[in-house]
Amino acid sequence: MADLALMLLVFALSFGVGYVLISRVPPLLHTPLMSMTNAISAVTILGAILLFAVAMGPGEKVVGAIALATAAFNLVGGFVITDRMTGLFRTHHEPAGNGSRPGNS
Amino acid sequence: MSSWVTLLVDLSIIALLVAGIAQFRTPRGARTGNATAAVALLLAILLVLYRNAILSPGLLAAALVVGGAVGALVAMRVTMIQIPAMVAFQHGMGGVAASAIAFVELTRAHTPLTVVGEVSGFLGLAIGAATFSGSMLASAKLAAKMKQTPTVLPGHNGLLLVLLAAIAALCVYAAAASGLPLQLALAGVLAASVALGYVFAVRIGGADMPVLISFLNATAGLAAAFCGIVIQNRLLIACGATVAASGSILTAVMCKAMNRHFTKVLSGGKAAVAPAAAPAPKPAQAEKPVARTREDAMEEAKALLRESRSVIIIPGYGMALAGAQFEVAALARRLEQMGKSVSFAVHPVAGRMPGHMNVLLAEADVDYDKLREMDEVNPAFPETDVVLIVGASDVVNPAAIEKPDTPISGMPILNAHEAKRALVCNLDERPGYSGVPNSLYDLPSTLLLLGDAKATVTGLLQSLPAEAGVEVEEVMA
Numbered sequence: 087m088a089d090l091a092l093m094l095l096v097f098a099l100s101f102g103v104g105y106v107l108i109s110r111v112p113p114l115l116h117t118p119l120m121s122m123t124n125a126i127s128a129v130t131i132l133g134a135i136l137l138f139a140v141a142m143g144p145g146e147k148v149v150g151a152i153a154l155a156t157a158a159f160n161l162v163g164g165f166v167i168t169d170r171m172t173g174l175f176r177t178h179h180e181p182a183g184n185g186s187r188p189g190n191s
Numbered sequence: 192m193s194s195w196v197t198l199l200v201d202l203s204i205i206a207l208l209v210a211g212i213a214q215f216r217t218p219r220g221a222r223t224g225n226a227t228a229a230v231a232l233l234l235a236i237l238l239v240l241y242r243n244a245i246l247s248p249g250l251l252a253a254a255l256v257v258g259g260a261v262g263a264l265v266a267m268r269v270t271m272i273q274i275p276a277m278v279a280f281q282h283g284m285g286g287v288a289a290s291a292i293a294f295v296e297l298t299r300a301h302t303p304l305t306v307v308g309e310v311s312g313f314l315g316l317a318i319g320a321a322t323f324s325g326s327m328l329a330s331a332k333l334a335a336k337m338k339q340t341p342t343v344l345p346g347h348n349g350l351l352l353v354l355l356a357a358i359a360a361l362c363v364y365a366a367a368a369s370g371l372p373l374q375l376a377l378a379g380v381l382a383a384s385v386a387l388g389y390v391f392a393v394r395i396g397g398a399d400m401p402v403l404i405s406f407l408n409a410t411a412g413l414a415a416a417f418c419g420i421v422i423q424n425r426l427l428i429a430c431g432a433t434v435a436a437s438g439s440i441l442t443a444v445m446c447k448a449m450n451r452h453f454t455k456v457l458s459g460g461k462a463a464v465a466p467a468a469a470p471a472p473k474p475a476q477a478e479k480p481v482a483r484t485r486e487d488a489m490e491e492a493k494a495l496l497r498e499s500r501s502v503i504i505i506p507g508y509g510m511a512l513a514g515a516q517f518e519v520a521a522l523a524r525r526l527e528q529m530g531k532s533v534s535f536a537v538h539p540v541a542g543r544m545p546g547h548m549n550v551l552l553a554e555a556d557v558d559y560d561k562l563r564e565m566d567e568v569n570p571a572f573p574e575t576d577v578v579l580i581v582g583a584s585d586v587v588n589p590a591a592i593e594k595p596d597t598p599i600s601g602m603p604i605l606n607a608h609e610a611k612r613a614l615v616c617n618l619d620e621r622p623g624y625s626g627v628p629n630s631l632y633d634l635p636s637t638l639l640l641l642g643d644a645k646a647t648v649t650g651l652l653q654s655l656p657a658e659a660g661v662e663v664e665e666v667m668a
Contacts, residue, residue, distance in 0.1 A: 107212050114559060122221075150291070
């Protein structure tokens with residue numbers, strides 16, 4: 087019961103903190119934001135790894151491997167794309183971000 | 192107690208994630224924030240691997256490497272034009288992962304679940320599966336692999352209700368079952384949920400896609416959070432809830448920018464279904480000022496640009512379709528070199544996902560401080576000599592403020608009609624996605640440069656004198 091209360095608390099708190107923080111993200115960054123939160127939702131990879139901590143039948147192994155692979159795809163893909171996108175934003179007073187684009191003066 | 196240690200470690204990882212998201216204020220901060228979040232998740236993975244004995248390490252490593260490598264490869268190669276389709280695809284993969292975990296947890300005989308755990312498992316399974324099919328559909332639409340217009344099936348709402356009822360009934364049955372009947376019931380839940388996601392997403396299309404993709408962002412997060420409740424993992428719950436919050440905010444922002452209620456977007460299909468969208472009788476051709484040839488219009492436009500002092504460019508989805516963002520950016524640079532003040536006005540729902548235009552223009556090397564938001568840029572239009580509209584229609588349609596009962600009435604727009612002159616580089620004169628004829632086109636101050644935006648903008652660019660040291664070739668890159 088205490089566990090349930092704690093889990094609901096974690097959910098409510100995270101939703102609240104996330105809500106406050108994300109409301110302040112400027113529209114300029116909405117696409118990278120969505121792509122990064124996508125990578126964060128690949129936290130399911132922890133759940134997928136935990137499946138492998140218990141003995142599994144062959145069917146379960148297949149499903150578990152699917153969960154692992156899709157979560158890893160999102161995790162790596164999401165963070166890499168977000169990095170590329172945020173690297174593209176620049177101003178001329180800020181030479182920053184090498185992005186992933188070749189040959190920019 | 193070691194449980195206190197684990198709690199502290201979990202909290203530190205959550206704090207890192209929060210610190211990462213908090214940096215999403217400026218593009219540079221966003222890059223650091225993204226890296227911070229990546230480190231946080233990497234730590235979480237290492238910790239889980241360290242705390243638990245893995246029974247089939249070979250399979251685990253193989254799945255991780257294959258998934259990660261494909262993800263990295265795709266992410267390195269995808270172009271900014273493909274981003275909306277790619278992000279939608281990733282929402283779908285998130286749904287698959289959540290669904291698969293919930294399936295295994297629910298069928299395991301040796302881990303008796305609490306009632307809350309069981310219900311969360313069903314929710315994770317169903318929401319994950321529906322997110323998968325909805326996202327695949329969205330991704331196919333965004334990649335133009337299927338038609339982008341909404342499809343309304345006969346008895347669409349009834350069908351959704353039947354599927355929901357079937358899912359609920361199968362879950363109730365599964366709760367009491369075990370062994371093979373349980374697995375079959377869960378497979379049934381999966382199938383019905385996949386159908387639900389499809390039926391749900393198929394009647395959303397076109398300019399409503401930003402709402403759909405944001406909503407799928409939220410459901411992917413929600414499915415992860417429910418998985419977290421099943422396996423009683425705080426990190427999953429926290430991350431899932433944060434993502435759900437983010438997706439919900441973006442959904443609300445998109446709906447507000449279209450002045451449409453969320454349920455309307457989800458259920459109404461195309462806005463034009465509204466009776467007010469009955470095709471307005473085409474105003475008599477004679478009403479149009481002077482029938483200009485396209486060549487005349489181009490010549491006048493070139494002269495206008497040369498003489499202007501201030502220019503605001505309004506990009507829309509048509510710019511992305513024509514792939515004209517590099518030409519548009521080059522035109523903006525040329526105008527600036529000629530001493531004119533140039534900025535971009537970006538409507539919140541321009542394009543097919545939140546912030547779509549900003550990423551496209553950033554890739555074309557437009558300074559991000561020239562990308563201005565609607566509220567900030569709207570007061571500047573009356574003092575602006577020329578607005579250049581590239582592939583946008585509904586977001587500049589004055590009917591939204593002038594006419595009371597069109598599908599876009601009340602939608603905030605960019606006040607392009609207030610500028611001294613407006614150049615419209617759209618493919619044709621047809622209305623935008625809403626189906627409402629654009630009254631901006633009928634204003635005497637508007638010049639229609641119909642045709643392929645890429646060609647039109649290139650034509651305008653070539654007419655402007657090149658400054659010494661500026662190569663025209665830069666456009667070709």
